[in-house]
Amino acid sequence: MKQRIGVIGVTGFVGRYVAAALAARGDEVVGFSRNGAGEVPGVGEWRRSGPWDLSGLDGMINLAGERVDQRWTAANRQKFEQSRIDLTKALVRALHELPPAHRPTAWVNASAVGYYGDRSDEIIEENAEPGQGYLARLCIDWEAATAEAESMGVRCVMVRIGMVLGRGGMAWDRLRLVFKLGAGARLGSGQQWMPWIHIDDLVAGILFSLDNVAIKGPVNGVSPAPEKNSDFTKKLARAVRRPAPWIAPAFLLKAIFGEFGEFLLGGQRAIPRAWSEAGFVFTYPTLERALAELTRE
Numbered sequence: 367m368k369q370r371i372g373v374i375g376v377t378g379f380v381g382r383y384v385a386a387a388l389a390a391r392g393d394e395v396v397g398f399s400r401n402g403a404g405e406v407p408g409v410g411e412w413r414r415s416g417p418w419d420l421s422g423l424d425g426m427i428n429l430a431g432e433r434v435d436q437r438w439t440a441a442n443r444q445k446f447e448q449s450r451i452d453l454t455k456a457l458v459r460a461l462h463e464l465p466p467a468h469r470p471t472a473w474v475n476a477s478a479v480g481y482y483g484d485r486s487d488e489i490i491e492e493n494a495e496p497g498q499g500y501l502a503r504l505c506i507d508w509e510a511a512t513a514e515a516e517s518m519g520v521r522c523v524m525v526r527i528g529m530v531l532g533r534g535g536m537a538w539d540r541l542r543l544v545f546k547l548g549a550g551a552r553l554g555s556g557q558q559w560m561p562w563i564h565i566d567d568l569v570a571g572i573l574f575s576l577d578n579v580a581i582k583g584p585v586n587g588v589s590p591a592p593e594k595n596s597d598f599t600k601k602l603a604r605a606v607r608r609p610a611p612w613i614a615p616a617f618l619l620k621a622i623f624g625e626f627g628e629f630l631l632g633g634q635r636a637i638p639r640a641w642s643e644a645g646f647v648f649t650y651p652t653l654e655r656a657l658a659e660l661t662r663e
């Protein structure tokens with residue numbers, strides 16, 4: 367049945383792919399942006415990101431968030447928090463204002479594997495304890511901001527997203543360029559785990575979570591095969607047919623990126639238990655498969 371889905375942050379990297387996928391299967395897409403409108407294929411109607419009008423939606427997907435791959439200054443931290451915690455709380459307030467019968471039945475909200483902090487070799491499923499540090503705290507509060515929606519009868523899924531590999535995404539576009547130039551490097555010891563996911567699988571997983579009434583609460587939005595940074599580096603170098611003999615020393619990463627550099631030196635061996643148990647099938651379950659698709663000219 368055709369549905370009307372609101373997508374917040376639809377102008378972003380993931381949002382664009384989500385809008386296209388929803389439209390391709392025949393859903394109507396209501397795009398939300400701070401600018402009130404944008405150029406995103408698949409979006410049929412535009413609304414402003416705040417003050418929030420969530421009327422007439424069957425479901426909603428919130429992908430808004432200020433990018434965290436910049437220096438974590440006080441001003442930027444405020445933007446990270448405002449665009450995630452405050453924005454999500456404002457969505458809950460807007461849901462409150464709607465008559466119960468007019469509320470969307472399902473809400474998929476972005477979160478991140480940063481929720482788990484830095485976790486060495488431990489296998490991380492959704493029931494793992496949260497981690498330490500600023501990003502973990504940010505994700506904990508971001509997810510908690512949705513809590514009240516459940517009590518309003520809105521099924522809520524928080525997708526703890528790993529590094530998304532896809533054309534047009536900052537991670538892949540940068541990695542591809544750097545490795546193609548032969549400047550690819552292992553980060554620090556290279557022993558940290560990198561939970562990654564191909565954009566097509568993330569989008570399919572988001573739609574699967576939206577549709578599947580059995581899924582609620584946190585899900586790990588990651589492939590079933592996380593890689594250690596050193597292996598990720600070797601496989602990516604092989605895929606673009608360039609050597610990557612370099613090592614980016616930890617002190618340099620910290621000097622360049624500040625606390626985000628520390629984040630790059632940590633990781634989580636996260637696996638998608640909730641999606642797999644619900645029967646979700648990955649198109650790109652291994653890094654080799656994902657890279658073969660991404661490096662195809």
Ligand SMILES: NC(=O)c1ccc[n+]([C@@H]2O[C@H](COP(=O)([O-])OP(=O)(O)OC[C@H]3O[C@@H](n4cnc5c(N)ncnc54)[C@H](OP(=O)(O)O)[C@@H]3O)[C@@H](O)[C@H]2O)c1
Pocket residue numbers: 375376377378379380381398399400401404415429430431432433445448449453476477478479527528529530531535537
């Ligand atoms: N990409 C990844 O590898 C990755 C990994 C883990 C988690 N995530 C999370 O997944 C979500 C989508 O990621 P993405 O890569 O698509 O992000 P993105 O390309 O940076 O886009 C996010 C969108 O959020 C909105 N936004 C940005 N700053 C905002 C602010 N200060 N206040 C309100 N809205 C703001 C923007 O929409 P408008 O300008 O149109 O309002 C923007 O298009 C984000 O929440 C991100 O944290 C992504």
